[in-house]
Amino acid sequence: MMTAIVIIVVSGALIAGAIWGIYGSLSKQLxxxxxxxxxxxxxxxALLELINPALEENSVPITLAAVFAGAVTFTVLDYLVKEKWGSDSGGGLLAAITLDGIPENLALGVALISAGPASVAALSGSILLSNLPEAAGGAKEMAENQHSKKKILFLWVFTAVILSASALLGHYLLTDVPSEYLNYIKCFAGGAVVGSLALEVFPKAFKDDKYWTGLATAIGLVLALYLNTLGE
Known part of the structure; x- marks a missing residue:
């Protein structure tokens, strides 16, 4: 039950963010x-909860290969969706916003299998914090491009449902997977998260907030490190 609640709340932040972006006020700097x-x-x-356990318990070369494979997979899919399919059409737009959330939700669903409360709090809190402004900014930009507000909200609600379902499905399907292989799956998800940060998150942040981005990133890093220490 707790797993479902965490995933639904985190994905629900996409809907809250979309409503904020469509009907509220959000400056580019914020x-x-x-x-x-x-x-x-x-x-x-991603480093502490998804990648580091495998470095300590599993084969280092395979662990690093899994991380790299996750980053490559996200990069290729992101390129295909954004450059080849295009994100202006309804289907392309849905694919684009869904793809951006897949690595994080996959990571959350897998991490919830064996992570402790502090680890879950750090990861889920990070994703929730990420979902709010990303959805708000995306929905606001879509509204500015003359998309119907109802259509925009529907797309984000549908995305939240898809991501919640995929996280829950991944969580329950992988519950009985041996820890060695589960660690590699976490590494793959961690690599995909790193790829999404490099391609989608930090470039957008710098574009909107310029050099304050460095300070904001450091604050987020410190907060996540602190949350991880609470379980020690």
Whole structure:
């Protein structure tokens, strides 16, 4: 039950963020600052919760290969969706915003299998913090491009449902997987998260908030490190 609640709340932040972006007020500077802060927190969580356990318990070469494979997979899919398919059409737009959330939700679903409360708090908090400004900024930009507000909200609600379902499905399907292989799956998800941060999060943050991005990233990093110490 707790797993479902965590995943639904985190994905629900996409809907809340979309409503904020469509009907509320959000400056580019604040959006960039929040995105960078969330990115710093996510970077720490990906390293500590997803990648580091495999480095300590599994084969180092295979672990590093899994991380790289995750980053390559996200990069290729991001290129295909954004450059080849295009994100202006309804289907392309849905694919684009769904793809951006897949690494984080995959990571959350897998991490919830064996992570402790502090680890879950750090990772889920980072993703929730990331989802809010990303959805708000994306929905605001879509509204400015003359998309119907109802259509925009529907796309974000549908995305939240898809990501929640994929996280829950991944969590329950992988529950009985041996820890060695589970660690490699976490590394793959961690690599995908790193790829999404490099391609989507930090460039957007710098574009909107310029040099405050560095400070915001450091704040997010410190917050995530602190949350991880609470379970020690």
């Amino acid at each position: 959006e960039g600052f929040l995105v960078a802060l969330a990115g710093g927190a996510l970077l720490v969580s």
